[in-house]
Each structure stands twice: as C-alpha cells, then as structure tokens.
Amino acid sequence: DTAVSQTPKYLVTQMGNDKSIKCEQNLGHDTMYWYKQDSKKFLKIMFSYNNKELIINETVPNRFSPKSPDKAHLNLHINSLELGDSAVYFCASRQDQGPGDSGNTIYFGEGSWLTVV
Amino acid sequence: DQQVKQNSPSLSVQEGRISILNCDYTNSMFDYFLWYKKYPAEGPTFLISISSIKDKNEDGRFTVFLNKSAKHLSLHIVPSQPGDSAVYFCAAIWSNTGKLIFGQGTTLQVKP
Numbered sequence: 001d002t003a004v005s006q007t008p009k010y011l012v013t014q015m016g017n018d019k020s021i022k023c024e025q026n027l028g029h030d031t032m033y034w035y036k037q038d039s040k041k042f043l044k045i046m047f048s049y050n051n052k053e054l055i056i057n058e059t060v061p062n063r064f065s066p067k068s069p070d071k072a073h074l075n076l077h078i079n080s081l082e083l084g085d086s087a088v089y090f091c092a093s094r095q096d097q098g099p100g101d102s103g104n105t106i107y108f109g110e111g112s113w114l115t116v117v
Numbered sequence: 118d119q120q121v122k123q124n125s126p127s128l129s130v131q132e133g134r135i136s137i138l139n140c141d142y143t144n145s146m147f148d149y150f151l152w153y154k155k156y157p158a159e160g161p162t163f164l165i166s167i168s169s170i171k172d173k174n175e176d177g178r179f180t181v182f183l184n185k186s187a188k189h190l191s192l193h194i195v196p197s198q199p200g201d202s203a204v205y206f207c208a209a210i211w212s213n214t215g216k217l218i219f220g221q222g223t224t225l226q227v228k229p
Contacts, residue, residue, distance in 0.1 A: 004160075031215055043161070043206065043219040056216055090160055094215060104149040104168075104210055106217050108160035 003027050004109040006091045012115045013081060021076045021112045023091030031055070032074035033092040033106065034066060043090070049074050050096070081116045088113050120144045121209050123220035131228055136194040138223050140207030143188065147209040147218075152181060152192045155204045155222070164205075165192070197227045 006023040013019050025032060033056075034046040048056035052068040063079045078085060091109040122141045130136045138152075148169040153161035167174040167181045167190065174181050180193045194201055207220040 033217070041204070041222055043222075045216055045218070048215060050215070056214070092217075094217075096215065104212055105151065105163055105166060106208075106210070107163060108153075110160045111158070113158075 004091055004093055004107050006089075006109040006112050008112060009110060010113045010115075012117060015081055015083060015116055017081050018077070018079045019081060019114070020078070021089055021091075021114070023074050023076070023109060025072055025091075025093040025107075027093055027095070027107065028072075029093035029107075030071065030096040031094040032068065032071075033094070034074065034076050035090040035092060035108075037088040037090065037111070039087070046089075047074075047076075078114075083116050086114055086116045119221075120147075121207055121218045121220040123205075123207050123223045125223050126221070127224040127226070129226045129228065130197050132199055133196045136192075136197045136201065136225055136227065138192040138194075138205050138207070138225065140190045140192075140220050141188060142190075142209050144209070144211070144218075145188070146211045148212050149210045150181070150183060150190050151208045151210070151217070152179075153206040153208060153219075154201075155206060161206055194225075197225075199227045199229050201225060202227045 004025045031050045033048045047066045049068045065077045068074045088111045092106045094106045151166040152164045154164045155161045165179045183190045204222045206222045210217045
C-alpha cells in the first residue's frame, strides 16, 4: 500500500487552464504538505495543513490554493496556469506526535510532473 | 537566504569505499535533521535522521553525524554500493513549525 499517493503523476496542460493535483495519505498523519521542485532541483515548501487547518503558507501566488477536505487529503488547485508553474509537485505528510523521533519524519509521495505549454 | 546548504553538487566514489556527504545549516532553532535519497522520477525517500540532542545515529551502512557547534552534519555510507547512486538531500526541521527545509542536494555516483 502506498503511504502517500498523488495523482496525476504526469500532467501536460495549456497556459491559462485550471488544474488540480490530488493527494491522499493512509498513515494517519496529522500534517500534510505541498512541496515544489523547480528547474534547479530545489525542493521548497509551499503549504502545510494540520487537521484541515492551514499552518504554513509560503509566498506562493494566489493562483495556488490548497484544499483539505479531511485529515487524509490535501489537494492543490492551480488557476490560470503559467509557463513558470512547470515543475514537480510533491505531497508529503508528518505524524507530529509519536515515540522518539518518529513524529518529525516527513514522508513524500511520488511527485506530480506538471508541464505547462 | 538558504538555511540548509550542501556545497558539493556531486560526489563519485568506488564501490566498497566510504561515501561522505556534507551539509551545513545556519538556523540554530533546527532541532531535527534528516537525510533523504531520491531517484529520478520518484519522490524523496527517508533514509536516516538525527535529533539535535544527539551527535551520532547509525542504521546499517548509514551513519549521520551532527556537530552542533559547527552547524554541520554529514552522512557516511559504508560500504558504498552501486545501488546507492542517487541524489541525497539534507533537510532540517524546527519541530514547532513543522517546516522542513531542504539543501540543494548532492548527486552520488558509486562506480562498480
């Protein structure tokens, strides 16, 4: 069973379109994240949610809107896509509480490759 | 302002030898450090971690060392295997914020 799963894995779309990437975790974790890996391969945090509540919101354009219908899901909606949005988007989750250090380990999904043409 | 830095973009070692990957950080509030391994077209996979109250953590062939005074950590892989060839990311987290900050990554190539 995949712990953190995201769909679609590959997405090619035209500028100006609106698209969504879905993420689900079956680990029972409290916190979920969206990370972006840009063309220079940097992994940067975009958002995090804890029990459906927005906790971290980095300086991301308003066109990006996360939505968490429940603790196990965090979807990423992107409006009016631009060429610069082309990147790999990773969903991740973290337990927050656990024995020893386990609460601090963050687990990642496989990534969603978004190409805007 | 990059709070976690991996200054070596790449490293090449011979199979069976030791691989040492280095990482520096600037924020003294970080209390937990992790190493991730990433293959192309896959997500980062958790490898090993260390709490800021420790200076060493070992898991099989992988050992992470933390030098808090120098704000430096390193990952040792002994012995290195060709399957270890991947991009290795150092990451740091401040538990209160839950925000995981990554370094730029180091591409390790282990030659048979």
